[in-house]
Amino acid sequence: MDMSKYKAMFLSEAREHLQKMANLLVEVEAEPQNRNGIDALFREAHSIKGMAASMSYQQTAALAHHLEDSLDLFRQQGEITAEAIDHLLAGVDLIALLLEDIDGGREERSVANFCDGQLTPEEDSTEISQEVIQPSAEAERQIRLQLHAEVPSSAARLLVISKELAGFGRVLRSEPSEEQILRGGNERRLVVVIQTHLDDTEIKSRLANYSEISRVEIGSPQAKAAVASVPGGATVRVDTDLLDRFIGLTGELITNRYMLQSAAGEKNWDALREGLASLGRLVKDLHHQVLKVRMMPIDSVTARLPRLVRDLARRSKKDIRFELEGNRIELDRAILEELADPLTHMIRNAIDHGIDERGTITVRAWRQRDQVMLQVADDGRGMDPAVLRQRAVEKGLISPAQAEVMRDYDVLQLVCLPGFSTASQLTDTSGRGVGMDVVKAAVEKLGGVLHIDAAPGRGTRFTLKLPLSVAIIKVLLLNVDNKQVALPITRVLQTIEIERSQIQTSGKQRVFSFHEELLPLISLRKILNLPIPRAVERVAVVVTEVLGRKIGVVVDYFAGQREVFVQGLPSPIDRLRGLSGGTILGDGRVVFILDIQGLLERKR
Amino acid sequence: MAQRVLIVDDALFMRNLLRDLFSAAGWDVVGTAADGNEALLKYRDLRPNLVTMDIVMPERSGLEALQDILAIDPDAVVIMCSALGQESMVLEAIQNGAKDFIVKPFQKEQVLEVVNRVLG
Secondary structure: OOOHHHHHHHHHHHHHHHHHHHHHHHHHHHOOOOHHHHHHHHHHHHHHHHHHHHOOOHHHHHHHHHHHHHHHHHHHHOOOOHHHHHHHHHHHHHHHHHHHHHHOOOOOOOOHHHHHHOOOHHHHHHHHHOOOOOOOOOEEEEEEEEEOOOOOOHHHHHHHHHHHHHOOEEEEEEEOOHHHHHOOOOOOEEEEEEEEOOOHHHHHHHHOOOOOEEEEEEEOOOOOOOOOOOOHHHOOOOOHHHHHHHHHHHHHHHHHHHHHHHHHHOOOHHHHHHHHHHHHHHHHHHHHHHHHHOEEEOHHHHOOHHHHHHHHHHHOOOEEEEEEEOOOOEEEHHHHHHHHHHHHHHHHHHHHHHOOOEEEEEEEEEEEOOEEEEEEEEOOOOOOHHHHHHHHHHOOOOOHHHHHHOOHHHHHHHHHOOOOOOOOOOOOOOOHHHHHHHHHHHHHHOOOEEEEEEOOOOOEEEEEEEEOOOEEEEEEEEEEOOEEEEEEHHHEEEEEEEEHHHEEEEOOEEEEEEOOEEEEEEEHHHHOOOOOOOOOOEEEEEEEEEOOEEEEEEEOEEEEEEEEEEEOOOOOHHHOOOEEEEEEOOOOOEEEEEOHHHHHHHHO | OOOEEEEEOOOHHHHHHHHHHHHHOOOEEEEEEOOHHHHHHHHHHHOOOEEEEEOOOOOOOHHHHHHHHHHHOOOOOEEEEEOOOOHHHHHHHHHOOOOEEEEOOOOHHHHHHHHHHHHO
8 A cells, every 4th residue: 555645644643743742741840740641641652653653664663662661661650750751852852853754755764772772862863874984085965954943043044054064065955945045934954965075073063063053964865855845834734614615715706707708798887897896805705714724823833832941941950830821822824933933032031030940931822802912921030110210211211200200011111122131230141121122023023012011029921912814915115205115016017217318298297108108207205295306317116007097106216125014004094095004124114005096196 | 362353233232242242252342333334434444353243223234234344355254133033134144245143132152152153
């Protein structure tokens, strides 16, 4: 029987079981006599073993069997030891590597050493991959590496490393490719095949300078499947009801098309209008349903947190309990992806600065009308508004008079100002405030709001209020009078620069020739009532369409294209005609999205 | 001889923080600049071994200043200082020739690891 078609399903399920195992291990570590936890661990290992064996993945099955055996022992003893937890977690990590091997179509690495010698996977993999090669001869080497889960800006880090690797020799293949890395995202793995004269030890020692790398493996490249496939993040599971709905909508669109076709053929304007109206409804419905596909449960980002907290707590030698609530709440994929870094950041803050020796961190999510609330709370030392007031005045962020009248709540929000820190020593580590400005910026970019709530000795709560879904569009940024505004790319027919001499006058209207058509030329400065500067030699023009007519809009210059999260404007700004929304750029600037048609109508 | 560094950031707080950090590690902070224009002038006059460059600054941004500096000295070692959510700009900077980057909030060890690595 051909099992290959089950591979993807096996991988996705096995990864879910592994994630559960990792979280259970962290739970059981806090409570070594947790019978139910140990039983559940045993069952997870057992499931992985069964699945792997039926797929004939021998090494994975052997390792799962090994873990199952040790867990069975602890099940009988009714307790699990601390060293055993480390070993079991190492085993979980090693299974994750085996799954990657399977995913990449390679032979599974051997697990014999791990099962016999209680080695950690790092030591294990070094041993396997270090084959002897001639030092000076050029050889093709495949380098696989992975970044730590908490490394920020992972794409940029991968780019730096990939440039470093390019310095080792000639890059033959790279996955993700440099272009893929440049698009950003949360990729943490890199597989590169290079032709190099460096030996493996030399490559390893050069990469050892990057503490961001959690794991490096070097080996001979295998034929075609050498480069790993894109990890599971790019696929989604979709409810079959939703798929049925899509099929239904497609059917309605086809019917609609025939209706429009015959109406146009008969020049039956009433029927055409009716057809267009129903097309409008269908498209709106389709858009709505597509957005639903983008929704994912929040545990796609929170599931890794128990392990993160455990590792960070261990490193800082603190005793920290971690609770997760509401992890089935759904949010748009794009929002979830952006939340990973801020969440890590707030948790690290809580461990570094909130909690002294022991305490609890709670991450909870819940729905509140059409918004999702996400809260990171600790029961640590909290923050004292009186201290913050004093510090804000010292730093010149507010005046003493302002400090007097500010409410405690507003004072707490000051920690989000860049450069505000509550840590007593500025140089030793992050300091609570230094990073909160970037968390706040990340949340606002998504159209969310960040609230901070704290009292001395009673812990700190960071609450993120997030929209359920986002509209991401590509815009053209335009500069007028040193202000930036944006125009959706879909509204831009072309951008051109024309010489002053190409501009003609027709009556009172200035026009220019565009593909043998005379288009009216309208100055964005004039529409927006901005000062008109002296004439320049060349003018930047956006060709767009208003009410079916092409026009040229003169701007100062084009400032590039961006993908942005569009946010609706709050009242009363939403009543202004000519603005269809707003967005916040990466650097915190607010940019309005123009509706040229609305602007011109306002002008009339 | 101690390594010579130029710190570019529009926030006085960050300049001081980095200055203290480098001084404590035995480096010579030869200058600081508060915007991209000043950065280029200082670089031309001081020729430091290393520049730490904030990305978002008034007047000329860090991305622009990076290109200005590389135009007068293609071997310049420039490290970008970014915040969460500025990844696309960091990617652009590295593509344009920045050697590495650090992410605010800084951990002292991380900053030193990065600078020692690029000066290798």
